[in-house]
Amino acid sequence: MEYITYDYAIIGAGAAGLNLALCMLEDPFFDDKAIVIFDKDLKNANDRTWCFWEKGAGRWDGVVSHKWGKAVVTDTNTKQYTLSLDPFTYKMIHSDDFYRFAKDKIRASGIIDWVTAEVEQVNIINGAQEIQAQKRYLITRHTFDSRIASKFNHDTSSIKLLQHFKGWVVETDAPAFDPSAFVMMDFSLRWKDTTSFTYVLPFSATKALVEFTLFSPDLIQNEEYDTMLKQYVTEILDIKKYNILASEQGVIPMSDYPFHHQNNDSLTKIGTAGAWVKPSSGYSFKNTERYSLRIIDNIKKGLVPSKNIIRKKYRYYDSVFLNVLYHRNELGPELFTIMYGKNPIEKIFDFLDEQTSLLDDIRIMNTFPKAPFNKAVFRKLVS
Numbered sequence: 001m002e003y004i005t006y007d008y009a010i011i012g013a014g015a016a017g018l019n020l021a022l023c024m025l026e027d028p029f030f031d032d033k034a035i036v037i038f039d040k041d042l043k044n045a046n047d048r049t050w051c052f053w054e055k056g057a058g059r060w061d062g063v064v065s066h067k068w069g070k071a072v073v074t075d076t077n078t079k080q081y082t083l084s085l086d087p088f089t090y091k092m093i094h095s096d097d098f099y100r101f102a103k104d105k106i107r108a109s110g111i112i113d114w115v116t117a118e119v120e121q122v123n124i125i126n127g128a129q130e131i132q133a134q135k136r137y138l139i140t141r142h143t144f145d146s147r148i149a150s151k152f153n154h155d156t157s158s159i160k161l162l163q164h165f166k167g168w169v170v171e172t173d174a175p176a177f178d179p180s181a182f183v184m185m186d187f188s189l190r191w192k193d194t195t196s197f198t199y200v201l202p203f204s205a206t207k208a209l210v211e212f213t214l215f216s217p218d219l220i221q222n223e224e225y226d227t228m229l230k231q232y233v234t235e236i237l238d239i240k241k242y243n244i245l246a247s248e249q250g251v252i253p254m255s256d257y258p259f260h261h262q263n264n265d266s267l268t269k270i271g272t273a274g275a276w277v278k279p280s281s282g283y284s285f286k287n288t289e290r291y292s293l294r295i296i297d298n299i300k301k302g303l304v305p306s307k308n309i310i311r312k313k314y315r316y317y318d319s320v321f322l323n324v325l326y327h328r329n330e331l332g333p334e335l336f337t338i339m340y341g342k343n344p345i346e347k348i349f350d351f352l353d354e355q356t357s358l359l360d361d362i363r364i365m366n367t368f369p370k371a372p373f374n375k376a377v378f379r380k381l382v383s
C-alpha cells in the first residue's frame, strides 16, 4: 500500500477545522509543513448562522453580515432589559460566507491540500496516525479530528443537555422589528417547565431571524417548534401578515462529557468533538478562534498541541451550572435573567469568554440564588 505523508491532518472543514487551517496559514512556522484537510461535504451550503461578541474590529469582519450594539433580554413577566453592549459588538456570519472565505484562502495558499472524502478510520502506527478515507491512505504526525466520538452518544455518566432550536427568517410588509437591537433571550413564551426562549436577529425593520430555542434533555417534534414560532410571531410580536423566507434548525450538545480526554501526543480532538462548545451557553465560534491560536502556540513551543487549551476553572463552573439546568430545567429563565439583569454585560461577556479574575467570578456567582447551586455542588461531590 502506498502512503502519502503529512505533518498535520485536519479532519472536518467546519468552524474548528477551517479556523485551525487559517491560523496555520497565517503563521510562517507552517510554510514548510505538509498539511491536509478532509471533509466529506463540499462545504458550500448556508447550513448555520454564527453569532458571537467581540471588542472592536475582528479577524472575521470581512464576512460579518450584521452587527448589533444593543441586546434585549425579556423575563417571564415580559419585563425588558435593554443592554448597551459597548465596548462589545454582537456580530453575525452566514456559514456559506465563512466556508467560501476559508476555502479561497486555503486554495490560494498552495500549502494545504483539500480532500473531499469521508474519513473512515484513524489508527495509530508507531506513534504516527494512519488515516483511511475512501481508498486514500496517509500517514500524519498529528491529526486534528472534529468527528464526535461515538462513545459520547452511549455515555451515561455525563450530564447531557441539548441546545435545540428552529428559526424562521420572517419578512413583513410593515415595520415590525428594531434593527438596532437583537433579542438575546425572550422568556415570555416557554415550552412547559423548560429553559426555553426566543432569540431574534433583526436584519431590518421588516426582516428578522426568529428562533425558538430550548436547553433541555429531549428534542421536541418539528411541528412543535413551528407552533411556538407562530405563537411568538403572531401573539408576542403582534405580526398578522408575514412570509417565511427560510428556516434554520440545529442541535448543539451542552455536556460535561470529557471529550478532550481522547487527546494525546498525536491526536487532538477539535470543535464540538473536543469540548470547544461552552457547555453552559452552547456558544463556540469564539472559543474556536482562541483554542486554535493556543494549539498553534503549543506546536511552536514543541508542546503537545492540546496542552492547557481548555481552562479547568471554567469547566468546573460550566459543569455546576449545567448540573443545575439539568436537574432544575425550569429555573433557566430566572437564572439567565439574573445573569444579564444583575451583572454588567461587559463582565458577563468576559466571564463567558473565560477572561475573568476569581474576584469577578465570585461577584457574578453572588448574584445567583445559592440553594440550587449548593445542591449541584453536592450532587457532583457524591456522584
Ligand SMILES: Cc1cc2nc3c(=O)[nH]c(=O)nc-3n(C[C@H](O)[C@H](O)[C@H](O)COP(=O)(O)OP(=O)(O)OC[C@H]3O[C@@H](n4cnc5c(N)ncnc54)[C@H](O)[C@@H]3O)c2cc1C
Residues within 6 Å of the ligand: 011, 012, 013, 014, 015, 016, 017, 038, 039, 040, 041, 043, 047, 048, 049, 050, 051, 052, 117, 118, 119, 120, 146, 147, 248, 249, 250, 251, 252, 270, 271, 272, 273, 277, 282, 283, 284, 285, 286
Ligand atoms: C445551526 C447551528 C447554529 C449555531 N450557531 C452558533 C452561534 O451562533 N454561535 C456559536 O458560537 N456557536 C453556534 N453553533 C455551535 C457551533 O459553533 C457550531 O456547531 C460549529 O459549527 C461547531 O464547529 P465544528 O467544527 O466542531 O463542527 P462543524 O462545523 O459541524 O464541522 C464538522 C465538519 O466535519 C465534517 N465531518 C464529519 N465527519 C467526517 C468524516 N468522517 N470525514 C470527513 N469529514 C467529516 C463535517 O462534514 C463538517 O464539515 C451553532 C450550531 C448549529 C448547528
